[in-house]
Amino acid sequence: MSANKAIMLTPGPTPLPPSVSHAMARPILHHRTREFGELFDFTIKEMQYVFRTKNSVLMMTASGTGAMESAVINLLSPGDKALVHSTGAFGDRFVKIIETYGLKPVVIKEEWGHAADVKKLAKALEENKDVKVVFFQHTDTSTGIVNDLKKLADEVRKHSAAIIVVDSISGLAAESLEMDSWNLDVVLTGSQKGLMNAPGLAFAAVSEKAWKVVDQAKLPRFYFDWRTMRKSLKDKETPYTPGVTLVMGQAEALRLIRQEGIENVWKRTDELAQYTRAWAKEQGLPPFAKDPANILTALKLPEGVDGQALIEEILKEESISIAGGQLHLKGKIIRIAHMGFISKSDLDAGFAAIEKRLARVKA
Amino acid sequence: MSANKAIMLTPGPTPLPPSVSHAMARPILHHRTREFGELFDFTIKEMQYVFRTKNSVLMMTASGTGAMESAVINLLSPGDKALVHSTGAFGDRFVKIIETYGLKPVVIKEEWGHAADVKKLAKALEENKDVKVVFFQHTDTSTGIVNDLKKLADEVRKHSAAIIVVDSISGLAAESLEMDSWNLDVVLTGSQKGLMNAPGLAFAAVSEKAWKVVDQAKLPRFYFDWRTMRKSLKDKETPYTPGVTLVMGQAEALRLIRQEGIENVWKRTDELAQYTRAWAKEQGLPPFAKDPANILTALKLPEGVDGQALIEEILKEESISIAGGQLHLKGKIIRIAHMGFISKSDLDAGFAAIEKRLARVKA
Numbered sequence: 001m002s003a004n005k006a007i008m009l010t011p012g013p014t015p016l017p018p019s020v021s022h023a024m025a026r027p028i029l030h031h032r033t034r035e036f037g038e039l040f041d042f043t044i045k046e047m048q049y050v051f052r053t054k055n056s057v058l059m060m061t062a063s064g065t066g067a068m069e070s071a072v073i074n075l076l077s078p079g080d081k082a083l084v085h086s087t088g089a090f091g092d093r094f095v096k097i098i099e100t101y102g103l104k105p106v107v108i109k110e111e112w113g114h115a116a117d118v119k120k121l122a123k124a125l126e127e128n129k130d131v132k133v134v135f136f137q138h139t140d141t142s143t144g145i146v147n148d149l150k151k152l153a154d155e156v157r158k159h160s161a162a163i164i165v166v167d168s169i170s171g172l173a174a175e176s177l178e179m180d181s182w183n184l185d186v187v188l189t190g191s192q193k194g195l196m197n198a199p200g201l202a203f204a205a206v207s208e209k210a211w212k213v214v215d216q217a218k219l220p221r222f223y224f225d226w227r228t229m230r231k232s233l234k235d236k237e238t239p240y241t242p243g244v245t246l247v248m249g250q251a252e253a254l255r256l257i258r259q260e261g262i263e264n265v266w267k268r269t270d271e272l273a274q275y276t277r278a279w280a281k282e283q284g285l286p287p288f289a290k291d292p293a294n295i296l297t298a299l300k301l302p303e304g305v306d307g308q309a310l311i312e313e314i315l316k317e318e319s320i321s322i323a324g325g326q327l328h329l330k331g332k333i334i335r336i337a338h339m340g341f342i343s344k345s346d347l348d349a350g351f352a353a354i355e356k357r358l359a360r361v362k363a
Numbered sequence: 364m365s366a367n368k369a370i371m372l373t374p375g376p377t378p379l380p381p382s383v384s385h386a387m388a389r390p391i392l393h394h395r396t397r398e399f400g401e402l403f404d405f406t407i408k409e410m411q412y413v414f415r416t417k418n419s420v421l422m423m424t425a426s427g428t429g430a431m432e433s434a435v436i437n438l439l440s441p442g443d444k445a446l447v448h449s450t451g452a453f454g455d456r457f458v459k460i461i462e463t464y465g466l467k468p469v470v471i472k473e474e475w476g477h478a479a480d481v482k483k484l485a486k487a488l489e490e491n492k493d494v495k496v497v498f499f500q501h502t503d504t505s506t507g508i509v510n511d512l513k514k515l516a517d518e519v520r521k522h523s524a525a526i527i528v529v530d531s532i533s534g535l536a537a538e539s540l541e542m543d544s545w546n547l548d549v550v551l552t553g554s555q556k557g558l559m560n561a562p563g564l565a566f567a568a569v570s571e572k573a574w575k576v577v578d579q580a581k582l583p584r585f586y587f588d589w590r591t592m593r594k595s596l597k598d599k600e601t602p603y604t605p606g607v608t609l610v611m612g613q614a615e616a617l618r619l620i621r622q623e624g625i626e627n628v629w630k631r632t633d634e635l636a637q638y639t640r641a642w643a644k645e646q647g648l649p650p651f652a653k654d655p656a657n658i659l660t661a662l663k664l665p666e667g668v669d670g671q672a673l674i675e676e677i678l679k680e681e682s683i684s685i686a687g688g689q690l691h692l693k694g695k696i697i698r699i700a701h702m703g704f705i706s707k708s709d710l711d712a713g714f715a716a717i718e719k720r721l722a723r724v725k726a
Contacts, residue, residue, distance in 0.1 A: 010393045013607055024608060025388035028561055030373045030684050061426050061563050063603040066586045100585045192604060198391055200424050200563045200606030220583070222463045223429045240426040241555060243563030243606065244376055245387060321393050 006319040009350045011141040011170060011296045012193040014340030016249070020196060023252035024245040031244055037236035039251050044233065046254035050172060050195070050262055051187055051205040053179035058229040060202045061243040064169035064190035065093065067202035070224035071165050071186055072097045075133050075210065077218035081106065083124060083131045083162070085116045087147060088140030089326055090167060098135075101219055106131065112143045112329070113298075115291035118155050125159035132213075133163045138171030138187075142326045144289040144298035144335060146175055150182045157183070163210050169193065169202075173257060174269045174295045174339035185210040191246060194265070194295070194339045196253040200246045269294045272338035272347060279351050283358065288333045296337040298325075305361055307331045314353045322350060369682040372713045374504040374533060374659045375556040377703030379612070383559060386615035387608040394607055400599035402614050407596065409617035413535060413558070413625055414550055414568040416542035421592040423565045424606040427532035427553035428456065430565035433587035434528050434549055435460045438496050438573065440581035444469065446487060446494045446525070448479045450510060451503030452689055453530060461498075464582055469494065475506045475692070476661075478654035481518050488522035495576075496526045501534030501550075505689045507652040507661035507698060509538055513545045520546070526573050532556065532565075536620060537632045537658045537702035548573040554609060557628070557658070557702045559616040563609045632657045635701035635710060642714050646721065651696045659700040661688075668724055670694045677716045685713060 008015045029036040040059070047057045060066055068090075076082060076098070082105040084094045091109075098105045106128050108120050116136060125131060134156050139146045153164050165186040168177055172187070173194030179187050185207040192199035206214065206226060214226050228239040257265055273294040277287065280299050288298035301307045308331045311322045323335040336350060371378045392399040403422070410420045423429055431453075439445060439461070445468040447457045454472075461468045469491050471483050479499060488494060497519050502509045516527050528549040531540055535550070536557030542550050548570040555562035569577065569589060577589050591602045620628055636657040640650065643662050651661035664670050671694045674685045686698040699713060 006390055008391075008393060012604065013391050013393060016391050021388040021391075025384040027369055028371075028376050028379050028384075030371060030376060031562075033678070033684065061424070062429070062586065063424050063605070065603040066425070069586045097585045101583045190604070192607075198606065198608040199394075199604045200609060220464045222460045223425065223432045224586075240428040241375065241553070241562045242426070243561065243609070244555075245561040245608070246563060246606070315396070321396065
């Protein structure tokens, strides 16, 4: 580690507030004690506040991808029809998981950078009346888009009684989301983005309507079985040894979120996004996303600038982490995150580092 | 948290060395950087040292139970015959996982407190020539036994070419284990016991013989797919965002283990076990296990002593955590751990707390 003060502008892991790091460094608790039980129960209740729901919230010790797989195996049975409305790399991951279990989902693929089109959704639902579960993303970090979940969910209900699953791994506690008033059935998230914690915990909020499906679902599941998690929840426990230090950190981060107020968290993220877009406009860097999210801004680079080399140089020389493009966008875009414990001063430092190097190219 | 200095004598999570807690509180790294890649690579190489193997080691962000499920789904296919030689609650868990995937394993169940009997194993293998995978535990924390893995593995090879899987979640880096010289095919472990780290990481060491089976296996798997993990290993990466702070802690704990030397770690655990047994003999507390492990000592309590009330009082009044009995042993035994960052002085404090309360009962 260099002596440079590191700045992270990456979309997860995001930087940790000092009090979260300190909470994780406290003497570890045993997970079958009252003290841990209280902390776990607090975490679950505060997650309901963040999800904006009265539904039960489950916690898994896993990456976000584990939570995505848990939704597939707890909601689907062999022969079921699923619909995935994919708006980037993480939507495509739902397709892969579903196919892994021998099901053939109906897939709507939007061009990268575009949000989910309600007309395409309506058409697919009209052609597939028997769809049982619809999978959406809230935001996609690969392209920097946000979906209009309220509109999409309303459209689903016009056509069917399908369960609505939302991957909000990168969106929650950054981009506004109202689980109950938008009538979403399942919302998934991870600890390392808007939730300002280290990676390793994942959460699923599950509606009563979804539970009826979970109880009947026939795909095999053990570690990710939601039914076992719900049972333990009553005793303020997890079925298996949880990531205890991560829960200690999450509880502290949730205390910070409650203190700020979830609407203020959304507002702060929105302000950072606007600030970044204004700077980018000045610099002549066009946004990549047609429907840009607040969680991060993806920017196209001028012809002749190698984005990969740019971010590697900035990391090496200034200890500032900026994300590049994924897959076919590698080298062509850069992605600057706004979620979690990222401040205006972090952005300013990142902007200065980018400007300096772009000026060199123009010269 | 009371002002009392807490002492943990529980078999996982075990207490963390201060430098491990500090390592986890360092500024978080992004998982797609060279710096994290080097730390991850170091962790994997040092895990090979601890497993005593040249085989590839995989890392999962999950509890030990996740690693157990990963072994089942990466090694078995529909119709395969598995054999579980169960010596306690965690052996029984293998049976449940296998049944979840629609297979009917052959099960040998030892009476709790007894190690796996080689004669019973020989008989079962003779009657089931087509067994493809055999599941053992190294140690079982529910009963405090240790299995003679070398003898058991030799017996398996006399009868068949079955893959030998060992759950060493509570045994590794505490009880001696030689993966390569004992010819074990798969060894599983978790971060929160002998490995002196917080819970949330699990590891699987996989032999070349086992990889041939993994590549052909037909049960569905995504998050726990070992093939994806092996591919990323080449780039010093994990397929999905790993528990970054947990890897930071694990690397430090592995540095401590290397410094002490793995044989000395085994010796230290053995000495604590002998010390505890000698004290228990003096106190007239008979051992529960017929084949006692070094990782923890399970002791029977005198008639009329409620073990559950005893440990709750000790936790409340002296901030010392001691484990009670599980399932039908609840209230009847206590379990004192010796693995990980537990010292003789921790044991002395625990012994004093127990003695004081037993004297009250005798009086």
